[in-house]
Amino acid sequence: MNGNPNSGCRITAIYGSPRLEGNTATLLRRAVEGARDQGAAVEEIFLRDLKMSPCLEIYGCKHDGECAIKDDFQQVRNVILAADGIMLASPIFFYSVSAQVKILMDRFQSQWVKKHWIEGQPMGQSLATRKGLFLSAGATRGRKLFDGALLSVKYFFDVLDTELWDYRLYRQLDFADDIQRHPEYLAEAFQTGAALARVIQAITPSD
Numbered sequence: 001m002n003g004n005p006n007s008g009c010r011i012t013a014i015y016g017s018p019r020l021e022g023n024t025a026t027l028l029r030r031a032v033e034g035a036r037d038q039g040a041a042v043e044e045i046f047l048r049d050l051k052m053s054p055c056l057e058i059y060g061c062k063h064d065g066e067c068a069i070k071d072d073f074q075q076v077r078n079v080i081l082a083a084d085g086i087m088l089a090s091p092i093f094f095y096s097v098s099a100q101v102k103i104l105m106d107r108f109q110s111q112w113v114k115k116h117w118i119e120g121q122p123m124g125q126s127l128a129t130r131k132g133l134f135l136s137a138g139a140t141r142g143r144k145l146f147d148g149a150l151l152s153v154k155y156f157f158d159v160l161d162t163e164l165w166d167y168r169l170y171r172q173l174d175f176a177d178d179i180q181r182h183p184e185y186l187a188e189a190f191q192t193g194a195a196l197a198r199v200i201q202a203i204t205p206s207d
């Protein structure tokens, strides 16, 4: 442990792949280790283990910003909104994020409604109080492989008042253990997780 465990820095790590031992999960685990090495308190969320309905677009949230569908979303939302930083990992599925991640994003439409419809916050005004890291992997080499996912993540992070502080995108990873052939990617994930924790600690007043 190099960092200060009492730094008060809280990070939520969101595993978005259905594979718990796949490429992005392995990368995120390393990033989590890096952040913890700096003394960050990291809470891990494994989306595939949660019961979370897709958004039903009923706008039950328009009264108070509370999603009308009661399932695991409420607990996940509270954990994410209590954190100072977010690490999100998703594989590329059809040039976007996984279904698990997309469901989470869409359920946060209730937060978007709270901010913009209920509290009247103007759109396009960034009030980022959190820092976010996005990790992703895809099988192919295409130049635009991550474009769709990056746009989704950027606007998702906006809703969470989170700056897309950094992202690490890895091509040509397909089978679950392909990442093991790239210790340099894993080392980079560890370093990036540690750097995220340091950046947050530098701007977060300690308790």
Ligand SMILES: Cc1cc2nc3c(=O)[nH]c(=O)nc-3n(C[C@H](O)[C@H](O)[C@H](O)COP(=O)(O)O)c2cc1C
Residues within 6 Å of the ligand: 017, 018, 019, 021, 022, 023, 024, 025, 090, 091, 092, 093, 094, 095, 096, 137, 138, 139, 140, 141, 145, 173, 174, 175, 176
């Ligand atoms: C449903 C599905 C859709 C996919 N779509 C793409 C794609 O559009 N482009 C691509 O390069 N790889 C695609 N892949 C491959 C995954 O991105 C790749 O295997 C990745 O390494 C998986 O990450 P994970 O091990 O963290 O789940 C797809 C895989 C699945 C299962």
